[in-house]
Amino acid sequence: MKTYLHHHQNRGHVQSDWLNTYHSFSFGRWVDRRFMGVGxxxxxxxxxxAAHRGFGTHPHDNMEILTYVISGTITHKDSMGNHGEIHAGEWQLMSAGTGVEHSEVNQHATPVHLFQIWIHPNVRNATPSYQQVALDPKQQPDQWHTIAGQENNALMYIRQSAEVKTAFINESQELPITRQHDINYIHVISGQVKIGQHVLNPGDALAFTNEDRITALSKDSHVLWFDLPE
Known part of the structure; x- marks a missing residue:
């Protein structure tokens, strides 16, 4: 895979009366054939x-769907019988498998900021499942936290040999990038980091195969790391 910097300004931006969203990869009505996913x-x-708005009940199948709440609280409800809140610093993993219906609604008076992540599974038509964990990397900075994967150190099990990690890195601190797969993709939520010769700002991402460290250039550097199979 060729190393490339995915600039934040190349993301799709869709604004409605209740949803302000940026798409790293083609999604819904925003399509850019250059950006169809990585691995x-x-x-x-x-x-x-926005407050008191959200995604009504809708179906998914054969997709690993992660939600990471950055600020605020979202209420989840699904056809498996799960119903509850996901707060800032918490993660949800819904393995859609043969099919599940769900809703994600902000029932509070302030906006909620979250990331929704989809990963193709390596097992199709499995029984749907639901997992939820709390881990705010700001409380445990300067280390990688494996949120989803198939090894024992992962907080949630994902139906793919990928690993999803996050870190909050203090200014001037450096973390190693010890890769399991050939495809790696680091997305910056906040702050500024350097990987190899590339400087990344909020919304930027780097796809790469051969970098081995990340350095925070600001005090509030918060990143997602996807270690991916082909």
Whole structure:
């Protein structure tokens, strides 16, 4: 895979009366054939949802769907019987499998900021499942946290050999990038980081195969790392 910097200004931007969203990869009515996903990673949507609004009940199948709440609270309800809130610093993983219907609604008076991530599974038509964990990397900075994967150190099990990690890195601190797969993709939520010769700002991402460290250039550097199979 060729190394490339995915600039934040190349993301799709869709604004409605209740949703302000940035699409890293083609999604819905925004399509750019240059950006159709990386490896098994298909979707990164950076969503801000207005108060008392949200996504009504709708179906999915054969997709691993992660939600990461940055600020605010979203209420989840699905056809598996799960119903509850996901707060800032919490993650949800819904393995859609043979099919599931769900809704994600902001029932509070302030906006909610979250990331929605889709990863293609390596097992199709499995029984749907739901997982939820709380881990705010700001409380445990300067280390990688494996949110989803198939090894014992992962907080949630994903139906793909990928790993999804996050870190909050203090200014001037450096973390190693110890890769399991050939395809890697790091997305910056906030702050500024350097990977190799590339400087990344909020909304930027780097797809790469051969970098081995990341350095924070600002005090509030918050990143997502996807270690992906072909």
């Amino acid at each position: 098994a990673l298909r979707v990164i949507n950076d969503d801000t949802i």
